[in-house]
Amino acid sequence: MSLTHFVHRARLFLCGGIFAVAAGEYGPARQVLAQAPAEARKPSPSAAELTELATAIRPSAKANKWQQIPWLMDVNEGRRVAKEEKRLLFLWTVFGEPLDEC
């Protein structure tokens, strides 16, 4: 192999090596950028868009009608009223707070 060829091949090898190193060095960075969290790439939603999404997440006024019932939260008071008014007692109980959780 002539010296010229050797230098040429050495250059090619070095260039290839540098390219490979660069690809290794910067490749994942590109990948990270490509996988940047969606919120970093999306513009902030407008106030109207936020309100619209909040409306989809909140129960509707119709679905909230049960909140208009003046629920009693004391069993003994409920039993007293049931006896006094000769009515059935409607007891709703759940693990948690039925009126304010889940």
Add this chain to the structure above:
Amino acid sequence: MAISLQKLRTDPATKDWFRSIGRQKDQYQGIWIVSPEDKVMGGGDFGYADSPKLLDSLDTALKASGPVQPRKAERRELYPFRGVGVRPDGNVDLALYRCFLHLGKADGPQMRDTLPLNKEEWAALRPPKLVAGAEWVIAEDVARKMVRPFCLNTLGGDMPGPEDAKVARLAAIVEEVEDGRARIRLTGTFEAVKLFKEKHLSFRSTATAAGIAEYDLKEMTLSSFLLVFQGSYQQGAQPETQKGRQFGAVAEWQRKRTPSP
């Protein structure tokens, strides 16, 4: 009556009565229809889509007990500070809502909850400078509390708390100061993980948050706060390996109540 099961079972004033009711209709939770003489006439552990069954049960119980006149009942606010106003001690209750989402619409029941913030925590949401462009990061102990709506149910007994927050970053910027009001933008990134002995109950939620708030320069107080979360919910053993489901949540508050529809 609407009463917490834990309270009903443990309160010395009610536990014996509830035990006698449970003996007549054995179910963990739900509805019991009881006569004034403590006889169970109906009920059931009804699910989200069971309202026809509940109505049937009510009709059956009413038929058996005889006719009654409608009660004269007036509406009242059972949680007057939920999502509205400041308590006399300076504490505030954020109203929370959450549901699964599909294509931006609720997919299943929308749930409600409350997040109490004490006076100091509430102050962390106020802008430190009332000039456009002023930025601040909400104190981490306050941001960590915001993961409460990251689970759709009281799995294992508790909603997610600050100790379950793995990531809780909430930042704010004063976008504009105009007409005596400062408009604030909020952005955040959150992750909550809760692991249970019952592995199927373990869950992980990740979400981004975007919000708007308004500060009244004259009254020197926030007048509204809205934070909307969107993210993914995974449940089961090693929840990070489970298939995610889209969910959304809202944390909101306003200084004055708007009239009910």
